[in-house]
Amino acid sequence: MRIGRRPSLGLITASLLLGAGAVPASAPAQDNKGHPEIKVDDDGTLHVPELTVPTSSFLTPEGKAFLTYQLKSMKDPRSKILPPGGELPFFMIPYLKSAEQMFKVDIKETKVAGIPAMVFTPKDGVKPENRNRVLLNLHGGGFMGCYPGCGKLESMPLAALGGYKVIMIDYRQGLDHKFPEASEDVAKVYRELLKSYSPKRIGIYGCSAGGILVGQSLAWFDKEKLPMPGAAGIFCAGMTLSDVQFGGDANFISAPFGEAQMPAEPPPPKGAGLPPIPYFNKVRYDDPLVAPANSLELLAKFPPTLFITGNRAFDFSSAIYSHGRMVKAGAEADLHVWDGLFHGFFMNPAVPESQDAFDVMIKFFGKHLAR
Template sequence: MSWQSALACWVLRRRMRPETAKPGIDVARARALTSKRAWLPKVPSGWRLEERYGQDDAPLRGEWLLPAQPSGITILYLHGGGYYFCSPATHRGLVFPLARRSGARTFSLDYRLAPEHPFPAALDDTLTAYRKLLADGVPPASIVIAGDSAGGGLALATLLALRDTGDSLPAGAALFAPWTDLAATGASVTTNDGLDPMFYGRAFAPAGKLYTGDADVRNPYVSPLYGRFDGLPPLFIQVGDTEVLLDDSTRVAEKARAAGVNVDLEIWPKMPHVFQMFAPFVPEANRALERAAEFARRVTAPQAVEAL
């Protein structure tokens, strides 16, 4: 564990973790704090940022990060934030280095947020955006869906929905500590409750209800852990071993492997939730993003496509 990671955990434990112990969910406060603290990295040299937030930009409403020399890879990125806060802008610290390392043109989707827009709004937005990419001529075998936390769960739910409707599937999915069980039944919600520097375990069930509204919290399109995994493309999952959401990753990996899915699960010791957000300051974040970029390059490589 690097001193940079230890420092990040120390800050999270003192500033963010107490917020998750408060009763109820203050949506406005969460959005305000995230917006205020958002660190906006510079656009990488040789890349171009296109912000598309106009009404006419839907269904691809969000941000494109475009390389001067395209690699042929497209990443559809879904930001985390419990389905009720954060945005493409707050996640540039993760998206920019992932795009740069993979060489992929990357679209970060500004999907609708709860509670104003509960399930299935976020899923509908993601499905529509993905289908728009295909309609624009982007080969599905060149696309990787990626996301962190709620966005990671949304990415997995998107794969389930695309498979169930017979759509062409992307080359793979990169999931950073995905929130896959909004019912919060994983043992790590309790066993890691005092170890996780960012969250108390009891914060997740209420947050899940905020998104699901009247829907069944175990609906696979809400909580993909409860879905079938047969027929899915390769999955790449990274999670910290002290996270209360650890079991959201390990149980998905176990079920997916049992269904014949190629799964690369990486459990990083003593790393906080979505530690990849701390690039370039935390060495572990840099290494993790390089591993994710390698996955994106591997599953979209011509030989991988020919093997399908």
């Protein structure tokens, strides 16, 4: 996801003010401790002065060091450059090296229903309880690349730690492809898997763009009259889209605290918003096939779904809102939030918080996929 520039006085949400010494709009220029005034517009827009924000006290020492590495990496000019093809961004290369050391898996390149894919299996074999189960991973990368790099970071832990066969596919992305081509690719692969697996023994998950695509794929399965899989994981994402990233408060909170960047601009007339992701050029953000959270009727048909995010992630609000919409629709959904961490934090498998996230994922699929 791209981060836009904010107006000269950035917009920060009301929830932040609990930790920022909030004062009423009618307060004097400074409070009794000499803090600058927080200004409130008639429409509720806030103008928040400079803040000093330490790392979360709930993070492990490794987590705090990881957050610092993330924030400093985002200040590096190389972070603004999209690597070609399937290459990882420079700051993620150490994550893959760690994953290759930690997770012993066999990787096979193949095609499934004509779609390029990689199959990950544990070196010591698929666990007996998972021999008739399979996980389908939809990799991240902003619908612009990161195959196979991001997909390896998402697939290797669940294959090795969970004892699963994991299939990761190279679905069509921008710039050359547009919505709904990725959803069509996932449906092709899913149809092929249904020839060998009961739908209730298939799990589907993804992070970031892959997490968005999980929701869109479930909506597409419903459109195509396909049976729903046994469980889904929407990680580092939600099921909403807007002209400012995913929508919600996180657009304005997360960029500085999780990405060391200025908040996104609000949509017009107060700001320029953000240009759409090329893959979603000219789509309607209220279309349930694009943003399934817009339809309670659709969400009611979804399988048990796990949301994983961090409270410094720009997907944070979307994940919370999407989880709430599923609950409102009567569907089963779990939400796990890691305090102090950012978009896609578990891509680094070496930190304890990531290992805790893997444990949550494995237990969720183990519980909900039919044996």
